[in-house]
Amino acid sequence: xxxxxxxxxxQHVQEGEDFTTYCNSSTTLSNIQWYKQRPGGHPVxxxxxxxxxxxxxQKRLTFQFGEAKKNSSLHITATQTxxxxxxxxxxxxxxxxxSYGKLTFGQGTILTVHP
Amino acid sequence: xxxVSQHPSWVICKSGTSVKIECRSLDFQATTxxxxxxxxxxxxxxxxTSNEGSKATxxxxxxxxxxxxxxxxxxxxxxxxxSAHPEDSSFYICSARRAGTSAYNEQFFGPGTRLTVx
Numbered sequence: 001x002x003x004x005x006x007x008x009x010x011q012h013v014q015e016g017e018d019f020t021t022y023c024n025s026s027t028t029l030s031n032i033q034w035y036k037q038r039p040g041g042h043p044v045x046x047x048x049x050x051x052x053x054x055x056x057x058q059k060r061l062t063f064q065f066g067e068a069k070k071n072s073s074l075h076i077t078a079t080q081t082x083x084x085x086x087x088x089x090x091x092x093x094x095x096x097x098x099s100y101g102k103l104t105f106g107q108g109t110i111l112t113v114h115p
Numbered sequence: 116x117x118x119v120s121q122h123p124s125w126v127i128c129k130s131g132t133s134v135k136i137e138c139r140s141l142d143f144q145a146t147t148x149x150x151x152x153x154x155x156x157x158x159x160x161x162x163x164t165s166n167e168g169s170k171a172t173x174x175x176x177x178x179x180x181x182x183x184x185x186x187x188x189x190x191x192x193x194x195x196x197x198s199a200h201p202e203d204s205s206f207y208i209c210s211a212r213r214a215g216t217s218a219y220n221e222q223f224f225g226p227g228t229r230l231t232v233x
Contacts, residue, residue, distance in 0.1 A: 045221040
């Protein structure tokens with residue numbers, strides 16, 4: 001079945017440093033979504049990328065979707081303590097058949113930010 | 116908007132008993148709901164996809180007779196862990212997608228249910 005690999009598993013940064021997490025899928029994705037889960041919380045949707053080579057920005061966050069639609073990255077510029085949490089990528093399959101647009105989550109990257 | 120609740124938030128039960136977890140979309144209708152299991156500091160593993168009015172679609176390796184899913188209405192899906200054992204202890208999270216939206220739209224997650232089986 002579809003597998004989504006995410007690295008690194010952990011990232012410790014000093015406040016103000018940049019942070020990047022990477023996702024790679026074993027198969028071509030129809031779309032990729034990114035979620036953030038704060039400690040003790042539940043995943044919260046950040047963004048979705050659909051087009052090949054797409055780049056989207058949300059303030060200090062930059063999301064990219066690879067040309068082959070098999071990889072993606074999330075880059076945070078000048079991290080803040082509020083960025084702490086686990087960032088998950090989730091790859092989507094075509095919604096045909098019985099997949100109903102289900103997502104396969106990467107392992108997540110746990111980000112800690114030292115003030 | 117787009118709030119999903121789960122009940123209970125935590126439950127402790129004895130081995131061999133059954134536990135029902137409810138997932139509700141509070142301010143929207145959800146044709147499709149998903150049930151995930153998450154181990155500490157690990158990813159979300161999709162267990163099954165629940166569609167209103169039809170049978171759930173289970174992922175490979177998930178026992179449908181052990182994890183019973185019922186999606187009786189557009190705002191409620193339930194997961195029943197039957198004859199629970201200590202290895203079923205985990206964090207169960209549901210998510211919902213708005214009815215009438217693309218299958219590629221975002222999922223809204225509930226706060227999760229912590230199940231501990233003694």
